[in-house]
Amino acid sequence: MNSASNKDLSSKIAKAIRDAIVAGQMIVDERLPSEAELAEQFGVSRPTVREALKRLAAQALIRTQRGAFGGAFVNRLSYEEAYGQQITTSTLLLSMNQVSFETACEARYAMERACATLATLRRSSDHLADMRAEIHRQSQAGLSDESFCASDVALHRAFVDAADNPVLSYQLAGAVEAMQPLMNMITFTARSREEIVTLHTHLADALEAQDADEAEQ
Amino acid sequence: MNSASNKDLSSKIAKAIRDAIVAGQMIVDERLPSEAELAEQFGVSRPTVREALKRLAAQALIRTQRGAFGGAFVNRLSYEEAYGQQITTSTLLLSMNQVSFETACEARYAMERACATLATLRRSSDHLADMRAEIHRQSQAGLSDESFCASDVALHRAFVDAADNPVLSYQLAGAVEAMQPLMNMITFTARSREEIVTLHTHLADALEAQDADEAEQ
DNA sequence: AGCCTATAATTGTCAGACATTTAAAGGTCT
DNA sequence: AGACCTTTAAATGTCTGACAATTATAGGCT
Numbered sequence: 001m002n003s004a005s006n007k008d009l010s011s012k013i014a015k016a017i018r019d020a021i022v023a024g025q026m027i028v029d030e031r032l033p034s035e036a037e038l039a040e041q042f043g044v045s046r047p048t049v050r051e052a053l054k055r056l057a058a059q060a061l062i063r064t065q066r067g068a069f070g071g072a073f074v075n076r077l078s079y080e081e082a083y084g085q086q087i088t089t090s091t092l093l094l095s096m097n098q099v100s101f102e103t104a105c106e107a108r109y110a111m112e113r114a115c116a117t118l119a120t121l122r123r124s125s126d127h128l129a130d131m132r133a134e135i136h137r138q139s140q141a142g143l144s145d146e147s148f149c150a151s152d153v154a155l156h157r158a159f160v161d162a163a164d165n166p167v168l169s170y171q172l173a174g175a176v177e178a179m180q181p182l183m184n185m186i187t188f189t190a191r192s193r194e195e196i197v198t199l200h201t202h203l204a205d206a207l208e209a210q211d212a213d214e215a216e217q
Numbered sequence: 218m219n220s221a222s223n224k225d226l227s228s229k230i231a232k233a234i235r236d237a238i239v240a241g242q243m244i245v246d247e248r249l250p251s252e253a254e255l256a257e258q259f260g261v262s263r264p265t266v267r268e269a270l271k272r273l274a275a276q277a278l279i280r281t282q283r284g285a286f287g288g289a290f291v292n293r294l295s296y297e298e299a300y301g302q303q304i305t306t307s308t309l310l311l312s313m314n315q316v317s318f319e320t321a322c323e324a325r326y327a328m329e330r331a332c333a334t335l336a337t338l339r340r341s342s343d344h345l346a347d348m349r350a351e352i353h354r355q356s357q358a359g360l361s362d363e364s365f366c367a368s369d370v371a372l373h374r375a376f377v378d379a380a381d382n383p384v385l386s387y388q389l390a391g392a393v394e395a396m397q398p399l400m401n402m403i404t405f406t407a408r409s410r411e412e413i414v415t416l417h418t419h420l421a422d423a424l425e426a427q428d429a430d431e432a433e434q
Numbered sequence: 435a436g437c438c439t440a441t442a443a444t445t446g447t448c449a450g451a452c453a454t455t456t457a458a459a460g461g462t463c464t
Numbered sequence: 465a466g467a468c469c470t471t472t473a474a475a476t477g478t479c480t481g482a483c484a485a486t487t488a489t490a491g492g493c494t
Binding site: 014047079091092095111117118171 | 227231235238239241245264267268269271272273274275276277278293294295296299302303305306307308309310311312313314316320321323324327328329330331332334335380382383384385387388389392
């Protein structure tokens with residue numbers, strides 16, 4: 001995307017440092033040279049270096065610390081930070097590209113079906129309890145559409161986590177959460193809510209019984 | 218992650234603008250105020266505003282254009298840009314968190330199984346041809362491990378695209394591509410290569426026959 | 435009408451300065 | 465000797481002011 005001939009100096013510097021990190025030339029928690037040193041190395045001014053560093057910080061590749069012996073450090077990207085990144089990206093992608101509700105739902109169901117086998121094998125009682133709790137909340141009458149959606153997301157999050165694979169959780173939780181704004185635009189009738197709750201109950205039952213044929217939803 | 222009390226002014230400003238964009242208060246291609254105006258609005262200096270804007274640019278939320286009537290514009294996040302973001306994030310996440318090869322593979326297979334049903338329904342002859350071509354390449358003898366992996370990624374990419382759901386493609390292609398560095402650390406014996414090629418051939422055959430029970434790999 | 439040029443707006447970059455934060459070194463007292 | 469305080473220096477965070485580079489628009493010339 002950023003061709004090498006990008007005129008922006010701060011882009012080029014950010015890319016150079018990013019490449020070094022991704023290539024493993026800098027290990028986690030390693031300290032980068034100070035801004036003044038980087039400025040000298042790249043032959044630019046400090047503000048330009050700072051803009052490059054902020055770009056990297058925005059991608060959670062580095063973190064900065066003030067004070068003596070502070071500076072910029074290669075950041076260990078945590079799952080939480082990665083979630084945040086993915087949710088921001090996915091949310092924007094969906095909201096800006098006229099992705100139809102059907103397409104998004106289809107993707108979501110497909111990905112959740114992917115978890116079903118693993119989840120039935122590994123679901124813990126904790127995850128089951130979380131799911132039951134959300135189902136109970138969803139069946140209450142006075143719930144706003146927004147709260148209903150939020151609970152729906154929480155339920156699916158618990159389901160995905162039940163597969164006990166952090167990579168899968170990272171990928172899918174982001175996707176599900178990103179769809180929440182789309183879902184919030186929909187109003188649910190009492191009838192459709194009932195259907196959803198029934199579906200969720202079947203899902204939880206199947207998980208509890210460790211029956212893999214619940215993948216049919 | 219970034220609590221509101223983050224001391225960094227450029228963080229706070231970036232967050233404010235990002236929130237406005239995500240909330241839909243600014244539409245695609247809308248022009249932001251100039252840096253000087255933003256500086257005045259937020260009561261900070263121009264360099265600080267610039268650092269905030271660079272953060273947003275790093276996330277592809279805005280693009281900038283120089284010259285008269287240039288400025289920063291809300292960017293329509295394309296699928297390609299989103300891929301790039303996701304690949305960077307996923308690659309780092311995997312390489313920095315001692316994710317085992319097994320966990321990654323498990324996630325990958327699970328997600329691909331998710332595509333199987335849709336792919337069998339919708340696969341075009343183009344996708345099939347792409348897959349066949351990669352399979353052919355993989356069965357050649359003198360191929361380096363790295364090229365073998367690259368071809369493997371290309372094949373799976375074609376498979377995922379066959380499901381004809383851009384959201385799914387975006388999610389999974391990023392995941393598969395991010396695993397390439399992990400896969401590159403592995404050396405394949407002639408025997409294991411043979412098995413993989415056989416597996417891929419079965420997959421392509423099943424897709425061609427539109428037989429959904431190939432999901433068993 | 436068509437082309438060229440000046441103009442103004444805006445981002446990109448630089449230099450230098452000061453404020454703020456923070457860990458470490460060193461000094462003082464018990 | 466050990467605990468506590470103070471100083472110090474290194475580094476990021478921020479500001480000011482300036483100049484360079486770019487580019488769409490307006491106006492003038494032929």
